[in-house]
Amino acid sequence: MEGPNLSSTWLSSAPSGYASPASQRLLLLTERHTSLSSTLLFIGLCWAIWRCWRFTLYPMFHPDEPKELPYLIPFIGHGRAFFDDSNGLLVRARQVVNWTMSCCLLTRTSRKHFATNEPFALTAFNHTFYAITDAKQSAEVYKNTTALSFEEFVQTLMRTNGNDEETIKTIYSPLPTDKPGFPNPEGLSLGVLAQRMHVHQLHPGENMVVLQKKARDWINTQLHFDSLAKQCGYVTSKSSDAIQLPLYEWTSDYFVRLGQYVYFGDVLDQINPNYATDYIVFDEVIWKMLYRYPSFLCRDMIMPRDRMMASLRAYFQVPPAQRRDQAAWIINAMEDEMRAIGVDDENLAIVVFHLYFAINTNARKTSFWMLTHLMRNPAYLEAFRAETAPAFCGDELVDVTYIQDAAKCPQVDAIWHETLRMSGWAASVRLVTDDVVIGGKRMRQGNRAMVPHRLLHFDEDVFGENIQDWRPERWLDTEAGRKLPSSPSWRPFGGGKTKCSGRFLAKYFVTAFVATILRRFDIEMVGQPRMPKPDVGRPVLGIISVKEGDDYMVTITKRKGAN
Numbered sequence: 213m214e215g216p217n218l219s220s221t222w223l224s225s226a227p228s229g230y231a232s233p234a235s236q237r238l239l240l241l242t243e244r245h246t247s248l249s250s251t252l253l254f255i256g257l258c259w260a261i262w263r264c265w266r267f268t269l270y271p272m273f274h275p276d277e278p279k280e281l282p283y284l285i286p287f288i289g290h291g292r293a294f295f296d297d298s299n300g301l302l303v304r305a306r307q308v309v310n311w312t313m314s315c316c317l318l319t320r321t322s323r324k325h326f327a328t329n330e331p332f333a334l335t336a337f338n339h340t341f342y343a344i345t346d347a348k349q350s351a352e353v354y355k356n357t358t359a360l361s362f363e364e365f366v367q368t369l370m371r372t373n374g375n376d377e378e379t380i381k382t383i384y385s386p387l388p389t390d391k392p393g394f395p396n397p398e399g400l401s402l403g404v405l406a407q408r409m410h411v412h413q414l415h416p417g418e419n420m421v422v423l424q425k426k427a428r429d430w431i432n433t434q435l436h437f438d439s440l441a442k443q444c445g446y447v448t449s450k451s452s453d454a455i456q457l458p459l460y461e462w463t464s465d466y467f468v469r470l471g472q473y474v475y476f477g478d479v480l481d482q483i484n485p486n487y488a489t490d491y492i493v494f495d496e497v498i499w500k501m502l503y504r505y506p507s508f509l510c511r512d513m514i515m516p517r518d519r520m521m522a523s524l525r526a527y528f529q530v531p532p533a534q535r536r537d538q539a540a541w542i543i544n545a546m547e548d549e550m551r552a553i554g555v556d557d558e559n560l561a562i563v564v565f566h567l568y569f570a571i572n573t574n575a576r577k578t579s580f581w582m583l584t585h586l587m588r589n590p591a592y593l594e595a596f597r598a599e600t601a602p603a604f605c606g607d608e609l610v611d612v613t614y615i616q617d618a619a620k621c622p623q624v625d626a627i628w629h630e631t632l633r634m635s636g637w638a639a640s641v642r643l644v645t646d647d648v649v650i651g652g653k654r655m656r657q658g659n660r661a662m663v664p665h666r667l668l669h670f671d672e673d674v675f676g677e678n679i680q681d682w683r684p685e686r687w688l689d690t691e692a693g694r695k696l697p698s699s700p701s702w703r704p705f706g707g708g709k710t711k712c713s714g715r716f717l718a719k720y721f722v723t724a725f726v727a728t729i730l731r732r733f734d735i736e737m738v739g740q741p742r743m744p745k746p747d748v749g750r751p752v753l754g755i756i757s758v759k760e761g762d763d764y765m766v767t768i769t770k771r772k773g774a775n
C-alpha cells in the first residue's frame with residue numbers, strides 16, 4: 213500500500229515535462245519494486261532476528277532447557293512433518309539435535325561422556341513438545357503427577373466430544389472422603405477416582421474373571437464356521453468347509469462386538485444393531501478428532517460419533533432392571549457415581565463413550581497384526597497352537613487363565629510382546645502445569661512432555677539386534693530378553709497411575725481369540741500379499757492402523773473334527 217502512494221505523491225509533485233509518460237511508468241515500476249524489496253528485506257530481517265534469537269541466542273542463555281530442533285516457518289514449525297509421520301520426525305529430530313550438541317563439545321572425553329538421550333524440544337502448529345526418549349527419564353515423567361498432567365488430555369477429549377464446562381468442572385472437583393459408592397479415602401475427584409475404578413474392574417482378580425468368562429463364552433459361540441459364513445457380510449466366497457474374508461475387516465468387526473458384549477451385554481446391540489460398525493468407521497478417522505479438525509472437515513467422523521452418542525443416551529434411558537444385570541460392574545458403577553454428582557444422561561453418554569473407545573480401539577488391531585505375523589512365520593503359528601491346546605476341551609475354550617500364564621505359554625507371551633513392540637505407535641503425553649526438571653532439563657509450564665513409546669521399543673541396546681524384524685525369540689533366548697517385560701524401556705501401555713488398566717484383559721481377548729481360531733481352523737493368506745503397511749500418518753492411542761487398501765484376504769478352513 214505504502215509504495216504506490218509514495219510514488220504517486222512524488223510524481224504529482226514533479227514539474228510537468230520533467231519526464232516522459234514512459235519514463236514515469238518506469239519510475240513508478242522502480243518505486244514499486246523498491247518498496248516490495250524493502251518489505252521483503254524487512255520481513256527477511258525480522259525472520260533472521262527471530263531465528264537467531266530462537267535457535268542461537270535463547271539456547272545460549274538457557275542451556276538448562278532442552279535443545280530445540282530448528283524450523284523455518286514460525287507457528288507452523290514441524291507441523292507438516294509431524295502430520296506425515298510423527299515417529300519418523302522424532303527419530304530425525306533426536307539424531308539432528310544430538311549431532312549438533314556433540315559437535316559443540318570439543319574434547320574427545322567430553323564427547324564420550326555426552327548423554328545422547330537428552331530430552332529435546334520440537335514445535336508443531338505452535339505447540340512445543342519435549343520428547344523424552346531415555347527409559348530412566350521416562351520413569352521420571354510417569355512418576356511426576358503434580359507438575360505433569362494427564363487430566364488435561366482427557367478433559368480436552370471430553371470437550372471435543374461435547375461435555376459441557378459445568379460437567380467437566382463437577383467431574384474434576386474433589387469429592388468427600390465419606391461419600392457413598394466407590395471408596396474414596398483420599399477425597400479424589402470422580403475424574404481421578406475413575407482410574408481406581410478401572411483397576412478394580414480390570415486387574416487380575418474376581419472382577420476380571422467375570423469379564424474373561426463372558427468373553428470366553430462369546431468366543432466359543434461366535435467363532436463357529438457356520439456363524440462366520442452367515443454373519444460376516446464381507447465374506448467373499450464360501451464352500452462347505454472354507455470361506456474367504458478380509459482379515460482387518462474381520463478382526464475389527466469381531467473384536468468390537470466382543471468388547472461391546474462384555475461391557476454392555478446385548479442391550480446396546482438391540483438399541484442400535486449398527487453400533488459396532490459405526491464405531492469402526494469412527495475409529496479409522498479418529499485422528500481428525502485428535503487433531504481437532506473443524507466440524508465441516510470431518511463429517512465422516514462426526515456422523516457415526518453422534519449416532520453412537522444418541523444410542524448410548526438411549527441405553528441409559530432403558531429401565532435399569534432391563535440392562536444392569538447384563539452390564540459390566542464398571543458401567544453400572546460409573547452411572548451411579550455420575551448420577552450422584554448430578555451428571556445428566558447426555559453428559560453421562562459422552563463419558564461412557566470414551567470407555568467404549570478405550571476397550572475397543574487397540575485389541576482389534578493387535579489381533580490383526582498378530583495373525584499377520586503368525587501366518588508369515590508358520591513355526592510360531594504351530595507353537596502358538598500347540599502351547600494353547602491344554603486350555604481347550606475339544607474345541608471349547610474352557611480355562612481362562614492358562615493362555616495368559618507366561619510360565620505355561622512362554623511362546624504365546626513372547627509373541628504377544630513382540631507384536632506389541634512392532635505395532636505400538638502411541639506416545640504418553642502430559643501437559644507441563646509447573647516448570648519441572650526432567651533428565652536434567654527444565655521444561656516450561658504450558659508446553660507438553662511426551663514419551664514416544666516406539667523410540668524406546670526400537671532401541672537395539674535394550675531389545676537386541678535386527679530391531680526392525682518381528683522376532684519373538686528376543687523375549688525368550690537370553691536372561692536379558694526374559695527380563696524385558698519389566699524393563700523401564702517397555703511402555704506399550706504407558707506408565708504411572710494412568711498405565712492402561714485394560715492390559716491384562718487385552719492380552720486375554722487377543723490370545724484367546726487367536727488360540728480359538730487356530731484350534732478350530734486353518735488360516736492362510738490368499739496368494740502372496742506384501743506385508744501390510746502401517747498407517748504412519750495418523751496418530752493413534754496405542755496400536756497402529758493398517759494403511760487404507762492394505763487389508764488382505766485370508767482363507768479359513770475347518771480343521772478335521774472341528775465344528
Ligand code: HEM
Nearest residue numbers: 407410570571574640705706707710711712713714718754
Ligand atoms: C493391546 C491393547 C491395548 C493397548 C496397546 C492399550 C494402550 C493404552 C495406552 C497407551 C493408554 C494411555 C496410558 C498413559 O498415557 O498413561 C491406555 C489407557 C487406558 N486403557 Fe488401554 N490399551 C489396550 C487395551 C485396552 C483394553 C482392552 C481396555 C479395557 C478393557 C483398556 C482400557 C484403558 C483405560 C481405561 C485407560 C485409561 C487409564 C486411566 O485413565 O486410568 N485398554 N491404554
